[in-house]
Amino acid sequence: MEVSPEKIQRKIKQAGDLGSVVKMMKAIASSKISEYQQATKALDAFYRTLLLGMHAYLRHHPAAGITQYPGGIQEEGSAVFLLFGSDQGLVGPFNNTIVEFFKQSRPADIKRYKLWAIGDRVGFILKDQGIPVDITFPVPHSVENITAFVGNVLSAFDTIKDKEHIARIYAFFNRPGKFEGYTPVRRQILPIGKEWRARAIQVQWPSNHFPQIIGDHTEVFSTLFREYLFTSFYRACAFSLSSENTSRLNAMIRAENNIEEISEKLQMSYHQSRQDAIDTELFDVVAGFKFLSSS
Helix, strand or coil, X not given: CXXXXXXXXHHHHHHHHHHHHHHHHHHHXXXXXXXXXXXXXXXXXXXXXXXXXXXXXXXXXXXXXXXXXXXXXXXXXXXXXXXXXXXXXXXXXHHHHHHHHHHHHCCCCXXXXXXXXXXXXXXHHHXXXXXXXXXXXXXXXXXXXXXXXXXXXXXXXXXXCCCCCEEEEEEEEEEXXXXXXXXXXXXXXXXXXXXXXXXHHHCCCCCCCCCCCCCCHHHHHHHHHHHHHHHHXXXXXXXXXXXXXXXXXXXXXXXXXHHHHHHHHHHHHHHHHHHHHHHHHHHHHHHHHHHHHHC
């Protein structure tokens, strides 16, 4: 069916409008990625401060982490698995990727666990595959909301940690990487690994004056331990959100390329259609002139 130049022009305009929307979404995704990267860098500075605090504590109590929580129960009890997904569209297989990674990489020796889904969509995928979800948290969609989100996770953890004898916590999330702009990873948050404890011991104190522990040392450890949990949850969430926006940015780049390709084809079709119309009119004029001349 032959398409008129007017219809092609309308399609060119629609492609241009869609391209403007895609460019705006690209700008938003790029801005979000920058925000989450800055938040992660700021958290790195806080993380070093936390290591210094643990270093000072371990100088006075070198056995910490062995006789205190979570030590002593790490071979028993339940676990908590946190699965970070996305509740927004245009992210490709983001949620399916992390669900499949969770199914393949979750510790096989853990039989009793609580599964916490971050995002309704990833929770629906888990339930559709017969994997029960105990709690679903909404995905924070800004840097400002991550702190409140982590507070809700910590409150949920405080509610069940003693009753369920929680010994392990694992976070499954997408981290910025090569594949589709992200790579699924698993992080053990509890029990605190030997590597983290060794890093706290080896960190260099910035001066020759070492601090003293004032007050109940168990309260000091509890505060440091809670800040460690806060940092771990915050990093996992920030990485997941950065990966989500990276995936969306890549999708918008592909969409922009497709729109440009379609626009070029439409422009060629428009010019060809105009040329055909002009040729037809010229043929009609020539034919009419010949007819009148022969009359």
